[in-house]
Amino acid sequence: MPGFGADLLTNYHLPVPGVKGQSRFFEAEKVLSTDAQGHFISPPGFACYGFYHSHPLNFAEIKGYFTDWSKEDAVTALSFFSPGDIAFTIQDNFFTSVHYLSGLNGSLIKYVSSGSKEESEYYPKLTNLTDPNTPYPVKKMQDYILKVASIGQLTVLQTSEIWGGKVGKVDQSFRIYSSQAQLDVSEKVLKIPAYSQVYSSLNAVLRYMRQRVLSISEHQYGLILKHKTKNEFVITEPVVGKDFMSPMDHIFEKHSADAFAYYMDPDFSILGIYYGCATYYDPSQVPADGQRIFKSFIPPEPMAGALSMARMARSNPQAPALPIFIATRDGALVQYTSLLSAEEGKYLALAAGSQALQMARDVLAGHVSPAEYIRGLARAGELTVLYGSDLWGPPGPLNGQWKAYRKFQRRTHSPLFKSADDAARYAHKKMKRRHAAVSGGLI
Structure with a gap:
């Protein structure tokens, strides 16, 4: 399977659509034109900020070619720049010094060429890779990564177990992961989630989450995590377009068949669940009345899944349910906190003799209006507006008498x-x- 590659243009940073390569190497010439001397040419009105590309999933091929490499070396190589990638970045740093690599396990890393003497001295070892008399420059991936980090600027933007769950600049403390560690690695798809950068407050990570989910048109969900001893917060990258059947399975890898046996960063605990509303809905799944309200909140089925998840992911059976943060398409951010009340049960109940959710049927059929669906949740638990909108009103708690657009003032012309x-x-x-x-x- 070939990789993909493209470049980023500045003048409002614009990613050029990726090009599927036909070889094992990123071929920048398929993305940008060159002049008579072979130098790249930026499109009119833009300057090239950096290249980005991916690697094919060829674990078996790598292990077969580099027989003395460990499994950890081969897995790490799939999500790191090859010698040819680094040589290309050094060689063309007069055009752009930045190169991104999209890893197979959710990681995203960046290398910025320094133009240093050390980089120039290392460059010859990265070239002539087809010469049988030239030894391959990588014996151990850890040594190679440390060398690359020492000659330029190597940064992890979205992390994985390969990078120890950390984001930021890679320094000389980096050590290759161990397959015996708690976060084990599959030889195929790695399902350890990618995390956001670390934020120092819940408000800050909620602002990032809100911006993140509004950039995606499909419905999505994920988790908000907090460090157990520090004021450090991250979110898992959104799970996009998936239903809420076994939602934790879409985020974490399981290490046994137990109900909550997931590989998780031992330094972090789950603080809450977030959900981003979709931009577009199947018309057959939208009630005839109150459509704007319906589209500005989490529908009944994912709400039932989020409620079950909020109960299941508690730190212990006596702990309160996790809060659910709902980012709506009209810009609001609404928090629902379950009180484990009896009234909340109707939001989880199935229709008689069916696996379908009764509340979903009632709302779609018009027996329960979207506004009453929301008011019922305000009575069953705690519903709070964190970021207001015309529909939701200003920030503050909601009650069972909530009405959409209650405090909206129509603009006069x-x-x-x-x-x-x-x-x-x-x-x-x-x-x-x-x-x-x-x-x-x-x-």
């Missing part, structure tokens, strides 16, 4: 003007005596 300047003069006249607060609007 001025008379029509022939020019924008005249409209601005009108607004200026309206505002000139309002000095107690900032005023503003839209022309």
Whole structure:
């Protein structure tokens, strides 16, 4: 399976769509044009910020070719720059010094060429790889990674077990992972989740999560984790487009058949669950009335899955259920905290003689309006608006009398003007005596 590659253009950082390669190496010439001297040419109006590419999943091929490599060396090589990748970045650092690698296990790393003397001296060892008289420059992946980190800037942007669950600059303390460690590695797809960067507060990680999920059009979910002894917070990368049947299985690898036997970073615990609403819905899955409200909250089926997950993932049976953070498409962020009440049971109940959720049927059929569905949750548990919107209203707790758009004020329009300047003069006249607060609007 070939890898993919492309480049990033600056002038509002724009990723060029990836190109599927036909070889085992990233061929930048398939992404960018070159001049008569073979130098790359940036598209008009843009400057190339960096290249990015991926590697094929060829574990067996690597093990067969490098017979003296350990399993750890071969797995790590799949998610690290090859000598040819580093040589290419050094050789063309006058054009761009940045190169990204999308790893097979969710990791994303970056190498920035330094142009240093040490880098220039190492470059010859990375070239002439087809010469049978030239030894391959990598004997041990750990030594190779430490060397690359010493001659340029090597950074982990999204982590995995290979990088010890850490993000940031790779330094000389790096050690290759051990397959005997708690986070074991599959020889095929590695299902250890990628994490966000570390944030120092819950508010900060929620802001990042909200921005992250709004960049994806499908519904998605993930976990918010907190360090057990420090104020450090991360989220798992979103699981996109999957249902809530065994949601933890889509995030973590299991190490046994027990109900909650997952490989997790021992330094972190689960603080909460997040859900991002979809942009588009199948019309057959949207009720006839209250469609805007329905699309601005988590539907009944994923809500039932999130509630079950919030109960199951508690630190102990006496602990409170985990909060659920819901990022809506109208910009709001709503938190639901289960009180394990009897009234909440109707949000988990199945229809008689069926595996279908009764609440989902009732909402779709119009027996329960989307607004009443939300009000019922406000009565069953604690529903709080963290980021407000026109539909949800300002931040604060909600109760069983909630109504959409309750505090929405419709914007009034001025008379029509022939020019924008005249409209601005009108607004200026309206505002000139309002000095107690900032005023503003839209022309």
